[in-house]
Amino acid sequence: MLTRVVRVGRRLWTAWDADRGGTVLLVLLAGVAIAVPALNQLAPASSALHLSTYSLSLIGKYLCYAMLALALDLVWGYGGILSLGHAAFFALGGYAMGMYLMRQIGSRGVYGDPILPDFMVFLNWQKLPWFWVGFNHFWFALLVIAALPALLALLFGWFAFRSRVTGVYFSIMTQALSYALMLAFFRNDMGFGGNNGFTDFKDILGFDLHEDGTRVMLVVVTAAALAASYLACRAIVGSRAGRLFRAIRDAESRARFLGYRVESYKLWVFVFSAVLAGIAGALYVPQVGIINPGEFAPINSIEAVIWVAVGGRGTLFGAAAGAVLVNYAKTYFTGALPELWLYALGALFVLVTLFLPRGLVGLGASRRRAVQAGAAAPVIWALGSHVGVSLGSKLK
Amino acid sequence: MLGTELQVERRRLLDRTERSGRRARPNGALWLPSLLLALVVFAPHALAQSRDEEFLAVLGELGDASFLDKEHIVERLSRSGHPSTRAVLTAFLEDRLYVRAKDRKIVIVKSMDDGVAPFDLVDPVSLQDAGSGARDEVTRIGTNNRLRKLLKTTVARFDLSSPDPAVKLAAVQEMLRDLDQASIALLGGRAGVETDAAVKEEIETGLALAALDGGDPRARLDAVATLARRLRPQVRNRLAGVLEKGADGNFVEPDEKVRQAAAAAVRRIDRSRALYAGVETLFFGLSVGSVLVLVAIGLAITFGVMGVINMAHGELMMLGAYTTYVVQLAMPRHIGLSILVAIPAAFLVAGLAGVIVERTIIRFLYGRPLETLLATFGVSLVLQQSVRSLFSANNRSVETPPWMSGTLQLNDALAITFNRLYIVIFTLIVFAILLVVLKRTRLGLDIRAVSQNRAMAQAMGIRTGWVDAMTFGLGSGIAGIAGVALSQFTNVGPNLGQAYIIDSFMVVVFGGVGNLWGTLVGGMSMGVVNQLLEPYAGAVLAKIFVLVALILFIQRWPRGLFPQTGRAAESQ
Numbered sequence: 001m002l003t004r005v006v007r008v009g010r011r012l013w014t015a016w017d018a019d020r021g022g023t024v025l026l027v028l029l030a031g032v033a034i035a036v037p038a039l040n041q042l043a044p045a046s047s048a049l050h051l052s053t054y055s056l057s058l059i060g061k062y063l064c065y066a067m068l069a070l071a072l073d074l075v076w077g078y079g080g081i082l083s084l085g086h087a088a089f090f091a092l093g094g095y096a097m098g099m100y101l102m103r104q105i106g107s108r109g110v111y112g113d114p115i116l117p118d119f120m121v122f123l124n125w126q127k128l129p130w131f132w133v134g135f136n137h138f139w140f141a142l143l144v145i146a147a148l149p150a151l152l153a154l155l156f157g158w159f160a161f162r163s164r165v166t167g168v169y170f171s172i173m174t175q176a177l178s179y180a181l182m183l184a185f186f187r188n189d190m191g192f193g194g195n196n197g198f199t200d201f202k203d204i205l206g207f208d209l210h211e212d213g214t215r216v217m218l219v220v221v222t223a224a225a226l227a228a229s230y231l232a233c234r235a236i237v238g239s240r241a242g243r244l245f246r247a248i249r250d251a252e253s254r255a256r257f258l259g260y261r262v263e264s265y266k267l268w269v270f271v272f273s274a275v276l277a278g279i280a281g282a283l284y285v286p287q288v289g290i291i292n293p294g295e296f297a298p299i300n301s302i303e304a305v306i307w308v309a310v311g312g313r314g315t316l317f318g319a320a321a322g323a324v325l326v327n328y329a330k331t332y333f334t335g336a337l338p339e340l341w342l343y344a345l346g347a348l349f350v351l352v353t354l355f356l357p358r359g360l361v362g363l364g365a366s367r368r369r370a371v372q373a374g375a376a377a378p379v380i381w382a383l384g385s386h387v388g389v390s391l392g393s394k395l396k
Numbered sequence: 397m398l399g400t401e402l403q404v405e406r407r408r409l410l411d412r413t414e415r416s417g418r419r420a421r422p423n424g425a426l427w428l429p430s431l432l433l434a435l436v437v438f439a440p441h442a443l444a445q446s447r448d449e450e451f452l453a454v455l456g457e458l459g460d461a462s463f464l465d466k467e468h469i470v471e472r473l474s475r476s477g478h479p480s481t482r483a484v485l486t487a488f489l490e491d492r493l494y495v496r497a498k499d500r501k502i503v504i505v506k507s508m509d510d511g512v513a514p515f516d517l518v519d520p521v522s523l524q525d526a527g528s529g530a531r532d533e534v535t536r537i538g539t540n541n542r543l544r545k546l547l548k549t550t551v552a553r554f555d556l557s558s559p560d561p562a563v564k565l566a567a568v569q570e571m572l573r574d575l576d577q578a579s580i581a582l583l584g585g586r587a588g589v590e591t592d593a594a595v596k597e598e599i600e601t602g603l604a605l606a607a608l609d610g611g612d613p614r615a616r617l618d619a620v621a622t623l624a625r626r627l628r629p630q631v632r633n634r635l636a637g638v639l640e641k642g643a644d645g646n647f648v649e650p651d652e653k654v655r656q657a658a659a660a661a662v663r664r665i666d667r668s669r670a671l672y673a674g675v676e677t678l679f680f681g682l683s684v685g686s687v688l689v690l691v692a693i694g695l696a697i698t699f700g701v702m703g704v705i706n707m708a709h710g711e712l713m714m715l716g717a718y719t720t721y722v723v724q725l726a727m728p729r730h731i732g733l734s735i736l737v738a739i740p741a742a743f744l745v746a747g748l749a750g751v752i753v754e755r756t757i758i759r760f761l762y763g764r765p766l767e768t769l770l771a772t773f774g775v776s777l778v779l780q781q782s783v784r785s786l787f788s789a790n791n792r793s794v795e796t797p798p799w800m801s802g803t804l805q806l807n808d809a810l811a812i813t814f815n816r817l818y819i820v821i822f823t824l825i826v827f828a829i830l831l832v833v834l835k836r837t838r839l840g841l842d843i844r845a846v847s848q849n850r851a852m853a854q855a856m857g858i859r860t861g862w863v864d865a866m867t868f869g870l871g872s873g874i875a876g877i878a879g880v881a882l883s884q885f886t887n888v889g890p891n892l893g894q895a896y897i898i899d900s901f902m903v904v905v906f907g908g909v910g911n912l913w914g915t916l917v918g919g920m921s922m923g924v925v926n927q928l929l930e931p932y933a934g935a936v937l938a939k940i941f942v943l944v945a946l947i948l949f950i951q952r953w954p955r956g957l958f959p960q961t962g963r964a965a966e967s968q
């Protein structure tokens with residue numbers, strides 16, 4: 001009995017020691033999943049502990065951003081592929097969810113058409129375009145949420161990695177892709193609501209989106225999805241393929257000369273990352289209640305990169321933490337000092353790249369290492385001198 | 397119009413002489429010279445005065461004349477030779493000739509409107525302001541169709557004998573719009589004596605158009621031959637009309653030969669017009685491409701030569717555009733000159749900003765291109781927000797200097813706007829200067845040396861830090877110059893840079909990084925392709941097509957149109 005407890009305890013300790021940050025993240029997410037329903041549903045509205053609807057949607061939003069950051073960190077931090085198109089995958093997932101939510105409105109729209117969403121009635125469309133068919137089923141929407149970003153990433157990545165478009169070029173190409181998609185979605189003829197996108201959603205799976213209960217559930221689901229994606233990403237980077245992925249980041253040609261198919265490793269991680277971003281977007285849309293072509297804007301992708309950079313790339317949990325921290329700062333600044341927000345964000349970009357190349361996590365890690373090194377130094381020195389002395393005495 | 401102004405000017409001159417003459421008279425000691433002076437000054441004036449009276453008398457008859465009488469009066473007026481005749485007749489034609497009830501005096505109303513405010517009146521003889529009159533105090537002198545036709549011909553005849561070719565040309569073109577027997581006769585009379593080539597061609601066109609309706613097949617054939625060399629749609633449609641069948645199923649044109657000639661002429665005109673339309677699209681494309689080259693060429697230095705992904709490039713252009721705005725504020729009276737002053741000013745402002753950014757941030761990041769992307773993006777946010785704080789978030793209006801507006805009409809099928817022409821020329825000049833700086837100066841040599849092998853350049857004694865700062869400053873300064881050009885085409889606001897940043901990166905990557913010629917060819921061809929696609933796909937879709945085509949192009953040729961070869965390529 002005792003040995004079993006010790007064994008479990010030791011295993012837990014090793015897990016904690018191997019990934020302290022990740023464990024903290026998972027514990028925090030579990031905390032969110034418990035505290036949010038409790039504080040919103042159980043605490044009375046008058047109480048100081050009560051979580052307002054506004055805070056609910058903020059927390060949900062941050063968690064979605066954290067998931068996007070996680071996806072980006074996987075390809076950038078571990079593969080050295082700086083994608084400036086992840087906002088596009090995020091927005092595509094969001095649009096797929098938005099289409100489902102639009103179909104759920106049914107005849108409750110302003111024009112009361114049972115099939116056509118309002119903007120189509122407004123544009124005088126007679127019937128639903130073919131690519132809208134099926135979105136009245138939730139499972140179909142889920143399928144598209146994952147499949148659409150995956151397909152785009154597969155297509156784009158297959159071309160790009162095969163012809164060895166790397167580094168800066170890849171970044172610029174993804175940015176152009178995202179920009180082209182934004183321009184396309186701005187067009188009314190595309191059938192995605194043009195400039196205004198989708199909004200005014202009513203319910204999801206029969207639950208009213210304006211109810212706090214539904215929102216609490218969405219936050220819990222998002223937290224769970226984030227935890228699951230974290231575990232999946234950790235599994236990937238910990239696997240043999242993950243190690244190879246890092247090897248490709250550090251020396252692509254060498255990995256290729258060793259006989260590995262560099263392109264396919266990059267491609268599959270890229271596609272997985274795009275799917276994660278798409279799911280994050282799909283979770284984002286019902287919580288903020290709107291999706292429009294602005295989500296494709298290249299600046300959104302770049303902002304996601306800065307979340308990762310601030311948190312610490314190549315750490316996964318750092319990226320998630322960075323997303324939450326930067327966005328919390330954004331909410332605070334745009335509310336309290338709107339003039340200063342862009343200055344602050346701009347300074348953040350510059351300072352982090354100049355002084356914190358490993359992000360906030362790097363800051364913590366280097367301090368810990370310094371502390372450990374500081375504590376260990378006398379011992380090593382003592383050991384070394386002792387060995388040296390004994391060696392010296394023997395040599396004499 | 398120019399003619400009447402001159403007349404007014406001459407009258408003023410005469411008035412002044414008259415006044416000085418009067419002042420001279422009382423001086424008794426100078427009576428002889430005064431008399432001589434009076435003779436010199438008054439003799440023509442007296443003549444003019446009697447002509448004024450006669451003119452006024454004839455004009456006065458208009459008040460109660462019948463339409464037939466009015467025609468005679470118009471004839472007499474046109475023969476009077478009085479300098480105000482044309483103005484009076486034009487006013488008559490435009491229904492602006494009125495008679496005042498109280499003194500039966502004829503007056504011209506300055507401008508017609510539907511309001512109730514009193515009319516501004518003009519004296520028909522002196523053509524000077526004659527106060528104003530309430531609307532119920534004056535009665536319009538009526539015209540009918542016949543009279544208007546006569547007036548039109550008479551005014552046209554006046555214009556045709558004007559010394560100014562532009563006035564003549566306008567008159568002929570006005571007549572061509574609606575040819576009648578009288579105008580044809582007038583043109584026929586003028587054809588032999590006209591010396592100005594453009595006017596002559598216009599008259600020939602008119603006569604040929606008229607001859608197509610004539611009875612003589614030979615004349616019609618000649619007319620078709622003349623018209624075949626014209627490009628105007630009006631002429632083409634008239635010739636196409638020759639080929640049509642009437643209601644009775646027979647050809648409008650009975651002569652087979654004329655029909656064949658007309659068909660050939662229509663084909664010829666269509667071909668030429670299509671050719672010129674192609675030339676126009678090409679030119680539009682080149683001008684759009686010039687803007688692309690201009691915005692990308694600074695980036696070709698900072699990104700292409702130095703390897704810095706300068707996301708603040710757009711904001712440096714924005715600085716240039718705002719510099720133009722400030723320069724215009726500083727010299728509001730010399731808008732035409734302000735642009736020329738703004739060019740070096742923008743170069744200095746943006747260049748200085750670039751040097752500061754390079755020395756404080758970028759120099760710590762060489763060799764880490766993705767990091768420069770993030771840091772310069774931060775710089776771009778700060779620059780945007782500072783402009784917003786300094787000038788407000790609203791767009792500022794930058795005026796276009798007068799010499800940049802207007803069109804150059806090359807022929808009836810091809811017109812080129814000056815601003816497009818200037819942007820092409822300007823881009824080529826900037827490109828040439830940049831090329832000379834890089835290939836023929838000491839700084840250019842240093843820049844190339846540092847970009848090829850930094851360590852070796854340093855070992856040879858080149859101050860690489862200084863060269864880096866200058867290179868980045870040069871690229872940024874060029875971005876500032878591009879901003880001056882952009883201020884003439886788009887809104888000058890804090891977001892000006894963002895709209896161009898992706899385009900400029902695409903141009904540089906498409907052309908081949910580190911190759912200025914590639915940037916030129918890449919930008920121009922992107923502009924032309926965009927312009928070719930636009931009629932079929934619309935502006936936004938054309939842009940999307942170009943972006944997607946570029947993405948595919950880069951997959952096939954990852955190093956652009958003109959890839960770097962040799963060792964420089966390996967290091968990237």
